Amino acid sequence: MSNKPFVLLGKEIPKGKRTVLDLEVAKLHTRTTVKVPVIIERSHNPGPVVLLLAGIHGDETNGVGIIREIISLGINKPKNGTIICIPVFNIFGYLIQTREFPDGRDLNRMFPGTANGSLASQFAYQFTKEIAPFIDYVIDFHTGGGERDNIAQIRCNKDDDKGLELAKVFNPPIIVYSNNIIKSLRETLHKMGKTVLLFEGGKSKELNPTIINEGVNGTKNVLIHLGLIEGEITVRETPIYVKKAKWLRASHSGMFKVRVANGSYVKKKDVLGVIQDPFGEFKKKVYAPFNGHVFCTNKTPIVNKGDALFHVSIEE
Template sequence: MPAPTQRFTLGGQRIPRGTTRDIRLKVSERYTGDAITLPIRVIRGRKPGPTLFVSAAVHGEELNGVGVIHQLMFDTPLPLNAGTLILIPVVNIFGFENQSRYMPDRRDLNRSFPGKPNGSLASRIAHQVFQEIITKSDYGIDLHTAAGSRTNFPNVRGDLNVTKVRRFARAFGCELMVHGRGPEGSLRREAVKAGCAVITIEAGEPLKIEPRVLEAGVRGVRNCLIHLDMMTGKPVDPPYQVRIDRSTWIRAEVGGILRFHVAPGEVVETGQAIATNVSVYGEAQNILHAPAAGIVLGMTTLPTVKPGEPVCHLAIPKGATKTLQRIFASKQHKNYQQIQKDLATNVTVSEQELDVPNLPQDDDNT
């Protein structure tokens, strides 16, 4: 990683300390030969310090991160005292324009890092971003949402076995810290290999900019800037914070229409009803139950399912009993309640379970 005293250049432009510069980084060309560029804003404090990048829309339809960066750019004062902040509101410009997760050739840009200068379109863009931004940064925050027809309760993901990453993840201030190196070729995994401590934030749905997710994202970025001494201020702490080393997907057993009994961020007990699956005539077919005590990390927002399709992503904390007791006790926290309530508006939650006639109880339905 670069020493904080060396000159900083991006896209061939030198950005002095104490200045802000908007840059268009060329990453490809159109059929006409015209340049395709990524919009980037570089903010430099007057004092030396670390370099942090914040990126969004590596998956082109994941827009919440775009909203977070816009708010950081335009609505939220960022009196940067030290270091360098790089804001990239749209990384996958092709997917962004087509409202698609993928590149035009159906490749996943977030499986293409660190890329190659003479590889596929995705690989070339990944290479350019990696060389121009990631290798020049000490830290990174990569903003994501759930995949199509799903939503995620805000959580931070990273290789928590790496001390620098773990401390940075904790500083962001999400309630849930999910351990994982990330898939091969993902931005965060390859960046950490290169010495840049990157965390991924998963929050909300694709193709939306959700107000409470924006609040959580902006709050987290500011927390990280304060943690790195790039800004002054007091961080906003979450009501609880727990490390997640294990999670499981609860999947549909039969085709039908779901009636949900839980919402994103909700704490559930072993055996608690997650959803009732009903037929097209409204007759209950089976009930999906939680296989362990945990927290609803994510869930489908699409009520229709076929057998095997994912319904609920359940995070299982370490030391579940004591941790869950603390979580129950802290649910009056305002920020927690607000975002949980807003995300729950995307699913219809019913407390009432329907009777399932003539079917044995299935204790292992995941």
């Protein structure tokens, strides 16, 4: 393994050096080439290849902030193996702060992609062919969509023993059992035999220091555990396992106030929030229908009937 050259995107990656490659996506209609920087740190010693990836949805800036901090602190310089960082995957969406690709598609529903499909599908195909085969482990950083605010959590499949072991090492406040979504990056990598952790934290279009801190600490734990870097694993708390969960939805449309802290344990009939009309005529309380942990809250000031307000674990 140590003597075999490590080739990525057609270039040999030298040992003990930082290499920055560009994953070329396409040209804009102004003929400007859009390139996704891929930052590779390869040690002199053999070891696993770990990919840290963020910004698959262009407006999910917390993940970008986590990888930026990891690079800034030098955590991505391994003693053994190789660490690849892609801080901004969907560079199109990142530039204009939208979730989607310019073709309106969700990149995380386009894997493994096709050579001649839509722009998003071609990009997914390029990643699946050029990068995915050469990695062993992936941490994929996400946030809640829109105004949905996630407590820091790792999502993984209940049958993925290696993933669950690493999730525990990551040591987030919450570990959510979550099935792989069809055509997602996680499903494609899982089928290729890779171990994938999906981190969720905060909401889109924000840089939340608490979430960034959780992401950096957890990643560091995983890299220490896999033997890529040296250090002590920090265990702050025992993660709560969410095996089943339910979205609580708005019974009315109106102005919405959250009355419960994200991540807290609630009991049946606790008031979680209030929906009121702008004219001072009605006020509807949102009650917890059962005991559980709130791990996502909707921070939007205005809700419509049926909107998802709280994601709550169903305690067994």
